[in-house]
Amino acid sequence: MATASKSRLAPGEHSIDRNTPREKPDGTWVLVWSIRLPNGRIVEKRSQADTKTRVRARAKATAEKLLSTRERAPWAPTMPVEKFIDDVTVPSITAAGLAASTTTLYTTAMTRARTELRGLPLADAATYGELEAALQHIAERYGLGAAKNAKKALNGHFIAPLLRHGVIDRNPLQATIDLVSMAKEATESPRGSADLTDAHRRAVVAHLLAIDPTDGVPVKSKSRWSYAHRLAVRRNAIDQCLLQAATGLRLQEAVNQRWSDITGDGILTTTFPKPVRVGGESVRKPRTIPILLPEVAAHLRDRAGHAAGEYAIPHPADADRPWGLAAAKEGMAALYVELAETLKIDPLLTLRSHAWRTVINRAFIAAGVPAAQRVAYLGHTEGVNAASYTHGVSLTAIQALIPSDPKTTV
Incomplete structure (x- = not known):
């Protein structure tokens, strides 16, 4: 056993002969050991006796007892699969610490799988045939991507707990399932940034500046969030879109932007620029840039005047x-x-x-803005100063593109 002292325990193995008993001051011997049950779960144990030989013997007797009495699963094979999904699978997804978007994808996927498996006992639902049929129906009805999401959710939050507790002894989804041949044909959707124009950008800005955020937020809702919270989210989404459409900031830069880094004359210094590699080190290189649209600069001035905290796009519950x-x-x-x-x-x-960012860059190119100024403004990674993207770079060509607004001083 000495040569295998650091090897991983296989199902049915224990570490009794690997671990060393310790003598306590009162003369008794204690052995701390572990055992991997047939279902793969590790159990930590502590045995005690009056001699080193007896403590090992007592530990081995306990190990034999653990292996002879199979761990009882908390769910009966006859349980309706819907109850298992509701009580185990969905809570497992929500507690997994996934990104909010992934949690939504997996929860939706399991809702669809639940519909397909409805009426089956748990043991039957966890078979290759039933899961294959369910996933193929999802692919046919919702598309290949939906079926792949369902398979991932089933693997991690339906099959895994059944394997862990010995309800099933193998993963039925390890076998190949054809999801492609019967998948719903994906509809053509516009994806390329080339389809989004500068005219679109200006139309979006004009629309967002004209709307009343409260119009899109019902006072009464089944949501768990309060009206004030939902309204704050709506305002944030609008302000975030306006800020990015008028500056080309990345999302992480936009949500971390502080009011103190936006001047009254429409000049913005990035509070939290994206890190880049400079000389083998990761550094954050700020940019000081003009807000390209005076109407957005005016909107931000107004929002700053009513702000309760330091961030331009604050957390809805904590400014x-x-x-x-x-x-x-x-x-x-x-x-x-x-x-x-x-x-x-x-x-x-x-x-x-x-x-x-692509729309703004294309607009710069069309206006003849030199490459160095485009790179400096958007914070790209080539040919720039290590201390600041805009350090030593004149943005006069970009400044000249900003229209004058007689109603405001920008």
Whole structure:
């Protein structure tokens, strides 16, 4: 056993002969050991006796007892599969610490799988034949991507607990399942940033500046969030879109932007720029740039005057914290689909805020802005100063593109 002292315990093996008993001051001997049950679960144990020989013997007797009495599963094979999914699978997904978008994908996937497996006892639902049929029906009805998400959710949160507790002894989803041949044909959707134009950008900005955020938030809702919270999310999504469309900031830069880094004359210094590699080290290189649209600069001035905290896009429940990336992505997705449908801008059905960087860059190119200024403004990674993207780079050509607004001083 000495040569295998550091090897992983196999099912049915224990570490009694690997571990060393310790003598206590009162003369008794204690042995701390572990055993891997047939279902793969590790159990930690502690045995005690008056001699070293007896403590090992007592530990081995306990190990034999553990192996002879199979761990009882907390679910009967005859349990309805719907109850298992509701009581075990869905809570497992929500407690897994996944990104909010992934949690939503997996929960939706298991709702579909539950519908397909409904009426079956747990033991039958966890067979290759039933799972294959369920996944193929999902592929046929919702598409290949939906079926793949369902398979991942089933593997991690349906099959895994059944294996862990010995209800089944093998993973039926390890076998190949044909999901492609009967999958619903994917509809063509606009994806390329080339489909999003500068005219679209200006239409979006004009629309967002004109709408009343409260119009899109019902006072009464079945949501667990309060009206104030939902309204704050709506305002955040609008302000985030305006800020990115007028500056080309990345999402992480936008949600971490502080009011103190935006001047009254429409000049912004990135509070939390994206890190880049410089001389083998990761550094954050700030940029000081003009806000390209005076109407957005005016909107931000007004918002700053009423701000309760330091962040331009604050957490809905705490103005002194930035909005989280996952929540920002969710709020953005809902708003962009709304914009696509309202303004008939199909690319926004699939594109999100990073596309504004491409739109702005193309507008710069069309206006003849030199490459060095484009790189400096957007914070790309080539040919720039190590201390600051805009350090030593004149942005006069970009400044000249900003229209004057007689109603405001920008």
